[in-house]
Amino acid sequence: MKRFSWFNITALTLGFAFLYLPMIILVIYSFNESKLVTVWAGFSTKWYAELMQNEAFLNAAWVTIKVAVFSSTLATVLGTMAAYVLVRAGRFSGRTLFSGMIYAPLVMPEVITGLSLLLLFIGIGLDRGVLTIVLAHTTFAMCYVSVVVSSRLVSFDRSLEEAALDLGCSPWQAFRLVTLPIIAPAVISGWLLAFTLSLDDLVIASFTAGPSATTLPIKIFSAVRLGVSPEINALSTIMIAIVTVGVISASLISKQASLKQQRDEQAAARG
């Protein structure tokens, strides 16, 4: 029997208040009438209206979404391949270097990753824009994807794949029909992780973006440096709302999927 005391309740209440109050305050003040973010002057949605008029923010948001979709998709393909190589390809020359290159970007400070990629793009004369940001984001996101996917690959029963091969599947068919459905949850969460990492990234994008392409975090950062503004609060509220809805529906879907799987397994066991 675990003891759940007043101390535990207080710690959790204070802890979650610390984690969530700043965000709640941010959301509340996005509906403030006053330009001063710290003085409450009545309810208003005018900052949202103004945000919708702001071409620069809308353009940046569009660029950010494009970059995130392309880079996370590319990162998922490359990361899944990398995970498969790490877990299944056995020995090959340069394997140590390969796994080193997968894990190093995870601990590399963003300023260094950004700096090194910028120096590469300048070195080969590639103009900075959407393409360079996509390349940069794909590179660090694929490492996260491959860590997520390889932990799933390690834990699953290889005999399933072998059975498919014995029954006449080609290796590609075995991957597509057996392996992929089993690792699908990990691949999807890898994609989501890559997508949010890309949406979120300021430092690497600042190094690799050119004048022709500005992402939303870069735009927010340069606005925020000058101080707090209700328009940024409104923008943050929209982003928080999207994330909350996304995460909650994703967890509901995965819960339902696992319930369905349980039912199917029970049905199969009953024959």
Next chain:
Amino acid sequence: MRRAALIAVPYFWLLALFLVPFLIVMKISLSDGALAIPPYTPQLDIAEGWNGLKTFLSELDFENFVFLTTDDLYWKAYLSSFKIALISTSLALLIGYPIAYSMARAAPEWRPTLLMLIILPFWTSFLIRVYAWMGILANEGLLNQFLLWTGIISEPLTILNTNTAVYIGIVYTYLPFMILPIYSALEKMDDSLLEAAEDLGCSRTSAFWLVTIPLSKTGIIAGCFLVFIPTLGEFVIPSLLGGSQTLMIGKVLWEEFFNNRDWPVASAVAIILLLILIIPIILFQRNEQKQREMEG
């Protein structure tokens, strides 16, 4: 054949976009600054073949690293990043441990929800989470308004643009990294161990120090490194919440590159930051390995 292609694609991607850029940083850190485009010399002239390579190599030197040791701005920046990372990690541990502990004591049906509430902020933009504190910590901000209203203080405290604001920002954004590994260590703990300790005459407090803390040690170490390592190179938090006197190496590198346009010095700063990071990263991996061995 298929296998070779499968290996080659991610391999060459990482070689071209991770290893080669990194080697370029190393090379430029050994070059000299110049008023040119790109702003450093020497440039490798491939057309000249071997002789070109020889003159190129002969012009590389450790001048930038010598420069870093003579200018005390850099020393101070490394030391102060280290100090800030150390203090924030300790604060995160002090705040995170009770939360993780209480989560592990909660009823099992509550735990997934509590866990999701800890993870949810991860998915929200880092920048927004830091920005949220700017309105709270400002001189006329909500915290000061609240403290003035309660009468605890009689004039507003200056918190924004000081190191205190940086500590608050780091603890706030990295707290989940501290809580999750400690929680997963505590959750696996067998409660009968505590009962045994009490049966054998331990008080509750000494049972906590003698049983619970040692059993969550790997979680504590993992959490501390997960906060400490990224904090050392942090850029966003010191530049938004810190003041002009807040020196952190990520910020120095950024300014060296974008404001002073001194690429060779910025590259040298990056290389030294990495050398400093190698030690905690190796210690972290040892801890992880130990944990795996204990479980396996």
